[in-house]
Amino acid sequence: MNRHVVAKVEDIQPGTRKIVTVKGREIGIFRVGDDFYGLINRCPHQGAPLCRGEIVSRLVAPSPGDYRLTRPGEMIRCPWHCWEFDIRTGQSLCDPNSVQARAFDVAVEPGRALVEGPFVAESVPVTVEETYVVVTL
Amino acid sequence: MAHSQGDHGGRDCLAGAIDCDIHPAVPSTRVLLPYLDDYWREHILRRGLERENLETSSYPANAPINCRPDWRLPSGPPGSSLAALQSHLLDRLRPSFAICNVIHGAQVMLSEDLSAALCRAINNWIRAEWLDQDPRLRASIVVPPHSAELAAEEIERCAPDRRFVQVLLLAMTELPLGRRQNWPIYRAAEAHGLPIGIHAGSSFRHPPSALGWPSYYLEDYVSQSQGFAAALNSLVSEGVFVKFPALKVVLIESGVTWLPASLWRLDKTWRGVRSEVPWLEQLPTETVRKHVRLTLQPFDAPPTEKQLQTLLEQLGSDRMLLFSSDYPHWHFDGDDALPAGLPADLVRKICVDNPLETYPRLKETMR
Ligand code: FES
Numbered sequence: 001m002n003r004h005v006v007a008k009v010e011d012i013q014p015g016t017r018k019i020v021t022v023k024g025r026e027i028g029i030f031r032v033g034d035d036f037y038g039l040i041n042r043c044p045h046q047g048a049p050l051c052r053g054e055i056v057s058r059l060v061a062p063s064p065g066d067y068r069l070t071r072p073g074e075m076i077r078c079p080w081h082c083w084e085f086d087i088r089t090g091q092s093l094c095d096p097n098s099v100q101a102r103a104f105d106v107a108v109e110p111g112r113a114l115v116e117g118p119f120v121a122e123s124v125p126v127t128v129e130e131t132y133v134v135v136t137l
Numbered sequence: 138m139a140h141s142q143g144d145h146g147g148r149d150c151l152a153g154a155i156d157c158d159i160h161p162a163v164p165s166t167r168v169l170l171p172y173l174d175d176y177w178r179e180h181i182l183r184r185g186l187e188r189e190n191l192e193t194s195s196y197p198a199n200a201p202i203n204c205r206p207d208w209r210l211p212s213g214p215p216g217s218s219l220a221a222l223q224s225h226l227l228d229r230l231r232p233s234f235a236i237c238n239v240i241h242g243a244q245v246m247l248s249e250d251l252s253a254a255l256c257r258a259i260n261n262w263i264r265a266e267w268l269d270q271d272p273r274l275r276a277s278i279v280v281p282p283h284s285a286e287l288a289a290e291e292i293e294r295c296a297p298d299r300r301f302v303q304v305l306l307l308a309m310t311e312l313p314l315g316r317r318q319n320w321p322i323y324r325a326a327e328a329h330g331l332p333i334g335i336h337a338g339s340s341f342r343h344p345p346s347a348l349g350w351p352s353y354y355l356e357d358y359v360s361q362s363q364g365f366a367a368a369l370n371s372l373v374s375e376g377v378f379v380k381f382p383a384l385k386v387v388l389i390e391s392g393v394t395w396l397p398a399s400l401w402r403l404d405k406t407w408r409g410v411r412s413e414v415p416w417l418e419q420l421p422t423e424t425v426r427k428h429v430r431l432t433l434q435p436f437d438a439p440p441t442e443k444q445l446q447t448l449l450e451q452l453g454s455d456r457m458l459l460f461s462s463d464y465p466h467w468h469f470d471g472d473d474a475l476p477a478g479l480p481a482d483l484v485r486k487i488c489v490d491n492p493l494e495t496y497p498r499l500k501e502t503m504r
Pocket of ligand 1: 048082083
């Protein structure tokens with residue numbers, strides 16, 4: 001397992017995503033508020049580029065007509081057949097226990113720490129002044 | 138495993154079974170007159186309606202399929218004689234109970250009030266002339282489906298008599314069955330522990346097929362399964378089983394083979410449009426297995442026993458099928474009311490366990 005620096009924090013604004021390639025694998029890095037999450041860019045259903053789908057909320061209704069918008073901006077909807085996945089866990093809404101997109105650990109690290117510890121910078125040059133998004137893979 | 142047809146479809150196996158669909162017929166509108174309240178008796182006599190038989194047009198009395206030849210009566214429409222029912226079915230196959238489902242024009246009438254008045258009369262008539270005369274009989278409450286309020290009132294009126302075990306609707310009336318206008322009916326039924334029986338049939342104010350009016354009975358009868366699929370789809374999608382979690386629905390004369398494919402499609406599509414019906418948190422198939430039952434006759438069995446086994450596997454639950462003879466309609470000959478090829482343990486479930494689970498009121502008077 002290595003830690004890969006994939007972006008500067010300010011490159012990914014809240015509510016957006018960036019698709020990066022780490023060890024030949026495409027990963028979507030999502031920013032929800034100030035939290036970052038990583039999902040494989042491959043839908044477990046039929047392999048669509050999942051992370052290019054729309055970022056949506058979770059619509060729920062404990063009873064018909066009792067509508068509630070929850071978890072705004074925390075779901076990704078597959079661009080092919082519109083299955084919804086939880087950005088935080090990769091779990092699908094239609095079958096959370098058996099249909100899951102692989103999720104990766106994503107952390108935010110100050111450049112100072114990265115300069116000291118082992119990491120792979122790939123295409124992102126690191127300086128001590130900035131803060132970075134780091135994927136473990 | 139399966140017995141031979143004559144053996145397991147026959148009399149001995151059915152002794153003690155619960156027949157979930159028989160059809161007593163109102164012999165003529167005249168017999169309802171004493172069971173109407175004064176206002177509506179006068180109304181009907183002034184209009185001369187007592188001279189109309191008010192049958193629905195889908196199963197004309199003289200069509201061969203409408204009655205087994207050896208069950209035809211010397212006079213009166215098929216199913217209109219209690220004595221004949223006793224000798225043809227009750228004393229012969231010896232079911233412990235048989236549930237009377239009256240199909241009558243009152244259920245599809247345009248006037249909500251007349252429809253309600255006639256439904257009240259039919260419920261009074263079935264109670265006095267059938268239920269009071271034979272302890273093996275139970276009945277569905279007939280209601281005016283186009284007025285959910287009046288239907289709910291009739292459920293309230295009849296429910297205290299525990300021999301009414303179900304509320305009867307038709308698959309294709311003016312609204313898809315899941316629509317909220319119908320919910321007072323489901324609310325009342327659930328409150329009294331009564332399943333909703335949905336019988337094949339239409340008000341025939343709209344075509345029985347989405348493609349328009351058919352020319353032949355063949356088309357009409359086969360289209361019924363599409364009507365049932367649409368009715369079930371509506372009940373599930375509108376969230377009736379989420380709103381009324383204790384409600385059970387019995388599809389009567391729906392056939393069975395259409396169900397697995399219809400559910401596969403429902404499940405598959407639900408995964409992509411789930412957010413549109415956010416009250417459906419579960420795979421629709423799970424909801425249907427929990428809430429929906431189907432009567433057996435007329436059974437659209439596949440050609441071979443092996444295919445029948447496959448169908449039963451696809452249903453994925455041994456709790457869904459309920460025995461029915463569909464008396465006096467002609468779906469089997471002799472005493473072979475059960476289709477061949479059903480495993481013996483499933484037969485027991487179909488004949489006894491499943492009906493008792495579906496109709497909790499039957500257990501109260503089990504001998
Ligand atoms: S490929 Fe993603 S939902 Fe089908």
